[in-house]
Amino acid sequence: MNDGTRGRLGGKVLRLAAGGLLVAAVAGLGWWQFGSTAASAMDTTDPRVLALGEDVYRRDCASCHGAQLEGQPDWQRRLPNGRLPAPPHDASGHTWHHPSAVLFGIVKHGVQAYAPAGYESDMPAYAGRLSDAEIWAVLAWIRSTWPDEVRRRHDEIEQRNRRG
Numbered sequence: 001m002n003d004g005t006r007g008r009l010g011g012k013v014l015r016l017a018a019g020g021l022l023v024a025a026v027a028g029l030g031w032w033q034f035g036s037t038a039a040s041a042m043d044t045t046d047p048r049v050l051a052l053g054e055d056v057y058r059r060d061c062a063s064c065h066g067a068q069l070e071g072q073p074d075w076q077r078r079l080p081n082g083r084l085p086a087p088p089h090d091a092s093g094h095t096w097h098h099p100s101a102v103l104f105g106i107v108k109h110g111v112q113a114y115a116p117a118g119y120e121s122d123m124p125a126y127a128g129r130l131s132d133a134e135i136w137a138v139l140a141w142i143r144s145t146w147p148d149e150v151r152r153r154h155d156e157i158e159q160r161n162r163r164g
Contacts, residue, residue: 053141
C-alpha cells in the first residue's frame with residue numbers, strides 16, 4: 001500500500017469514527033432529554049392533558065385496570081395460565097413504584113420490554129395505537145388521582161432515577 005492509498009483509507013476511517021461519535025452523542029443527548037423530560041411530561045396541572053388522559057384511560061385501560069383504577073381481583077395471584085391479573089393504578093398498586101420513563105415504556109412497548117425473559121402478560125403494547133402525547137396524558141391522569149403522599153414518594157423515585 002502506498003502513502004496515497006494509506007492516507008485516503010486513514011481519512012475514511014477517521015470520518016467513519018467521527019460520524020460514529022456524532023451518532024452516539026446525538027443518541028445520548030436524546031436519551032438524556034427523554035429522561036429529563038419524563039416527569040414534566042406527566043403534567044398533572046394542565047386540565048386539557050388530564051381530560052385527554054382520563055378519556056384515554058376510560059377507552060383503553062379501564063376494561064382491565066378498572067373504572068376506579070382498582071385493578072382486577074387478586075391481582076397478585078397468578079391465573080391458571082400463569083399470568084398475573086391487571087394491577088391497580090391507584091395508591092394500593094405498584095404503578096407509582098416505577099419511574100415515569102419506565103411507565104411510558106411499558107405502555108408503549110409492553111411489559112415484556114421490562115420483564116425477565118419468558119415473562120408473559122396480557123398487557124398489550126400501545127405503540128401505533130396511542131400517540132406519545134396520549135400515553136403521557138393517561139399517565140398524568142393516573143398520577144393526578146394519587147394522594148399527595150404517594151405523589152411525593154413517586155417524585156423521590158423520579159429523582160433517584162435521574163441521578164442514576
